[in-house]
Amino acid sequence: MGKKRRILIAALLVILLGGSTWWLLHPREPSYNGKLLSAWLEDYNRDERIGTDDALRHIGTNAIPTLLQMLRAKDSPLKTKFIELLGRETSARIKITPAVDKDYEARVAFQALGADASNAVPLLLQIYAEKISLDSQCQTIGALGGIGPAAKSAIPTLLRALNPTNEMEVRHHSVLALGKIHSEPASVVPELVKLLHDSDAQLRRYDAEALGEFGTNAKSAIPDLTIMLNDGYSHARYMATNALKQIDPEAAAKAGIK
Secondary structure, three states: OHHHHHHHHHHHHHHHHHHHHHHHHOOOOEEEEOOOOOHHHHHHHHHHHHHHHHHHHHHHHHHHHHHHHHHHHHHOHHHHHHHHHHHHHHOOOOOOOOHHHHHHHHHHHHHHHHHHHHHHHHHHHHHHHHOOOOHHHHHHHHHHHHHHHHHHHHHHHHHHHOOOOOOOOHHOOOOOOOHHHHHHHHHHHHHHHHHOOOOHHHHHHHHHHHHOOOOHHHHHHHHHHHHHOOOOOOHHHHHHHHHHHHHHHHHHHHHOOO
């Protein structure tokens, strides 16, 4: 038996032992039509969303404990090495899901549940504060945005996340989440307007998109969005155009937007 295969087998045994411990300490995940929730969620990574969204709605809030656990997933150095070795072993039939995939699947699942998952907001904020990983933080923010206006209690945390001292990915996801929640415009819109002049082009793009979600409640952003129509980044210009249409069609027409 080759050295690589021995390492694979040893690593697999350790991971399986860890998985068995997890199942003993946590309740079994729910299922729908004879298929476990985790199996349904894997379809998100295969772009098979419609059927999975339907399954999530049937499972409902019973899915939340599993989704929260997924957002807390963290790959040990051994698991990371095993996944790397497994990727090189073309004949391997074993599948180990990395934490980044679990984070993504959980975030999309929260989007499918929407406002029905509002009771998970405090726990999502706790997971965000734990800083398990950058990906976990970003996908947790995305989950809050997916819940929508029912997650408005997360707004203070999301506004603090806009601070330039935070990772840019965290700022990106926070801006988008604030747009999806589109609540408390009096405190949120002024902070988003400031970001229309940020040096990061992608942030400006997401920021314009978020302001558009506020509709007529973001009229104070019209002058800055109008300036943004000349932004050097084409995607930012496109989002500024859309935002102006959503906020004030008449003002958009005056700016020459059809």
